[in-house]
Amino acid sequence: MSGDKKVIVEIKNINKFYGSTNQVVKDLNLEIYEGEFLTLLGPSGCGKTTTLRMIAGFEEPTSGSILIEGQNIENKEPFERNINTVFQSYALFPHMTIYDNIAYGLKMKKAKKDVIRTRVMEMLELVQLGGFEKRYPSQLSGGQKQRVAIARALINQPRVLLLDEPLGALDLKLRKQMQLELKRLQRKLNITFIYVTHDQEEALSMSDRIAILYNGVLEQVAQPWEIYEKPATKFVATFIGETNLFEGYVSEIKDNEVTAVIESGIIQGEGDTFELNEMIAVSVRPERMKYSLSPVEGFHLEGVVKEQVYVGSILKTIVMIGNGNEIRIERLAGESLPAEGTVYLYWESKDAKLIHTADHVFYQAIENIQMGREEPV
Amino acid sequence: MKQKMKKNSYGVVGKIYCSLIYAFLFLPIVVIVVNSFNATTSKPYLSWKGFTFDWYLKLFENEELLQSFQNTMIIAVCTTIMATIVGTLAAVGMYKYKFRGKSTIDALLYIPVVIPEIVLGISLLTLFAKISIPRGMFSLILAHTTFSIPYVIFNIRARLSRYDNSIEEASMDLGANRLKTFFNITLPVLAPGIAGGALLAFTLSIDDVIVSYFTNGQTMTLPLKVMESIKSGVSPDVNALSVLILIGTALLVVLTQSGILKGKKNM
Numbered sequence A: 001m002s003g004d005k006k007v008i009v010e011i012k013n014i015n016k017f018y019g020s021t022n023q024v025v026k027d028l029n030l031e032i033y034e035g036e037f038l039t040l041l042g043p044s045g046c047g048k049t050t051t052l053r054m055i056a057g058f059e060e061p062t063s064g065s066i067l068i069e070g071q072n073i074e075n076k077e078p079f080e081r082n083i084n085t086v087f088q089s090y091a092l093f094p095h096m097t098i099y100d101n102i103a104y105g106l107k108m109k110k111a112k113k114d115v116i117r118t119r120v121m122e123m124l125e126l127v128q129l130g131g132f133e134k135r136y137p138s139q140l141s142g143g144q145k146q147r148v149a150i151a152r153a154l155i156n157q158p159r160v161l162l163l164d165e166p167l168g169a170l171d172l173k174l175r176k177q178m179q180l181e182l183k184r185l186q187r188k189l190n191i192t193f194i195y196v197t198h199d200q201e202e203a204l205s206m207s208d209r210i211a212i213l214y215n216g217v218l219e220q221v222a223q224p225w226e227i228y229e230k231p232a233t234k235f236v237a238t239f240i241g242e243t244n245l246f247e248g249y250v251s252e253i254k255d256n257e258v259t260a261v262i263e264s265g266i267i268q269g270e271g272d273t274f275e276l277n278e279m280i281a282v283s284v285r286p287e288r289m290k291y292s293l294s295p296v297e298g299f300h301l302e303g304v305v306k307e308q309v310y311v312g313s314i315l316k317t318i319v320m321i322g323n324g325n326e327i328r329i330e331r332l333a334g335e336s337l338p339a340e341g342t343v344y345l346y347w348e349s350k351d352a353k354l355i356h357t358a359d360h361v362f363y364q365a366i367e368n369i370q371m372g373r374e375e376p377v
Numbered sequence B: 001m002k003q004k005m006k007k008n009s010y011g012v013v014g015k016i017y018c019s020l021i022y023a024f025l026f027l028p029i030v031v032i033v034v035n036s037f038n039a040t041t042s043k044p045y046l047s048w049k050g051f052t053f054d055w056y057l058k059l060f061e062n063e064e065l066l067q068s069f070q071n072t073m074i075i076a077v078c079t080t081i082m083a084t085i086v087g088t089l090a091a092v093g094m095y096k097y098k099f100r101g102k103s104t105i106d107a108l109l110y111i112p113v114v115i116p117e118i119v120l121g122i123s124l125l126t127l128f129a130k131i132s133i134p135r136g137m138f139s140l141i142l143a144h145t146t147f148s149i150p151y152v153i154f155n156i157r158a159r160l161s162r163y164d165n166s167i168e169e170a171s172m173d174l175g176a177n178r179l180k181t182f183f184n185i186t187l188p189v190l191a192p193g194i195a196g197g198a199l200l201a202f203t204l205s206i207d208d209v210i211v212s213y214f215t216n217g218q219t220m221t222l223p224l225k226v227m228e229s230i231k232s233g234v235s236p237d238v239n240a241l242s243v244l245i246l247i248g249t250a251l252l253v254v255l256t257q258s259g260i261l262k263g264k265k266n267m
Helices: A047-058 A098-108 A115-124 A142-154 A170-191 A202-208 A224-229 A232-239 A358-371 B002-036 B054-061 B063-096 B101-108 B116-130 B137-158 B164-173 B178-206 B210-215 B222-232 B236-266
Strands: A005-017 A020-035 A038-043 A062-066 A083-084 A160-164 A192-197 A209-214 A217-222 A244-252 A257-262 A263-269 A280-284 A290-293 A300-309 A312-322 A324-331 A341-347 A352-358
Touching: A005 A192, A020 A047, A020 A192, A020 A244, A038 A047, A038 A202, A038 B222, A047 A083, A047 A160, A047 A192, A047 A209, A062 A257, A083 A142, A083 A192, A083 B164, A098 A115, A098 A142, A115 A142, A115 B137, A142 B137, A170 A202, A192 A202, A202 A224, A209 A224, A209 A232, A209 B210, A217 A232, A217 A352, A232 A280, A257 A280, A263 A300, A263 A352, A263 B236, A300 A352, A300 B002, A312 A341, B002 B236, B063 B101, B063 B137, B063 B222, B063 B236, B116 B137, B137 B178, B164 B178, B178 B236, B210 B222, B222 B236
Parallel strands: A038 A192, A038 A209, A083 A160, A160 A192
Antiparallel strands: A005 A020, A005 A062, A209 A217, A244 A257, A244 A280, A257 A263, A280 A352, A290 A341, A300 A312, A300 A341, A312 A324
């Protein structure tokens, strides 16, 4: 999928410190392709906005480099980069009309008056705000301000548009609508969008690819379905959607069928990069969790139904297993789920995603040191 | 229904209360205006002897008074310019940058405001004497600038507290360099605050008595001249001058108010 695409933004080994000890971005490597919608997703404080600001030029990386169309932009000021930003607070100029706000970028480029006029009108049409040019930002609603901010950022026809939680201040309904509009706009203009959000649903529904950041570390970059179905780390598995996470160690490997021992029993999953006795986490989505009222062949976890919750389209059941952990099962409303009593939980091996845990790296390092294979890092 | 009646009676009480307050505030001004047209010539110029413009004519023959008015205006304009430039830069700088001792400097700003003017007057006089700055127009301008700067800073700060730094970033993002950004964005957005600060500095300078009294040397300002002349009762030509100043100030206020209101709407 990515092989035939041209890289437009390349982030190489970026580190960012605030002060001498507070590291907000850790050795970040990321390639962003031409015309794609890439989302930087993560909880607040994960370094996603800092990364965006470094691309825009408002922050300087402590080390590493950023290349745009193959060119290092290290020494370029924000006003020298062919990149534009849509700010979280919209950042419209309060003393200028909508017309002047949108025209600002072209005026700075010293474009001719009639060119500016045509382009501004085009942009207003594009964001469906025709007739608003004489108003001031204070006379617009949040959604309208957002559209002006987008029009203003697009008028210079940037190769890359950065969007910093642009829908954060809007109410839910308007946000959903703007999500669709933004996506449509991006397809139509074929501009690379780098989009920052902490809303996983927004990321899943809009993005071509999602880059998940946590504590300044890039956890995984992949397409939305892959992020959901094949989380690479424990954090990704729990951050995106709901999941049941089991931790244990590998006890048996047969082809790509991996058996693991966990606190409450023995479970199975699929994977091919795992070793015997390795510490792993196993993620099983609630909708993939199966149950039986009697013990089943192969493996199962015995548990007791604790609670059932009906949320309209979905029926949720919570089952408590041996070690006291709660396991969630979800079915579409209408399908049946046990409301009480003992159940036996199991799943198809292919529905369980196996994850190397950080503990694995830790144990490996200790082992290496003991074997004298490597200097401690 | 009951509540409505209650509201109405509150309304009546409120109206009376407001009328009293306004009467209290404006009655002295009315007296001055009326007296400036009073034809009486016997001290203490209080009984009404008919309408006249004489005092206004007499005012323009009073060389000393006019000279002091001119001094006051020169001092006020110079003070306004200096205090506004220094105050604006200080306010913007203290808003944008973090530096050592910022909170101390912050706190020190309030001292010229809360200190009794008489103390400020004496200390300025001592200082000017020590570093041998001659008392006169120049020392007056320095003194007035000193006590005006904090007010300018406070005024601009109030504006800055609602200022969104990202509009500057947006400007640079759209291709404007730092200088262009300052003149296209920062300055116009802060303009109402700067204008308000300038107006305040101007007003403070015009009617200052105490600090001027200590630092004027031989130079007379209008308030000092007026002080001197009322030792023998308020002479009607001073009333006439007051009315003229009143009209000037009112015009200024109306002008800036409409300007500031426009600025607010755009925020």
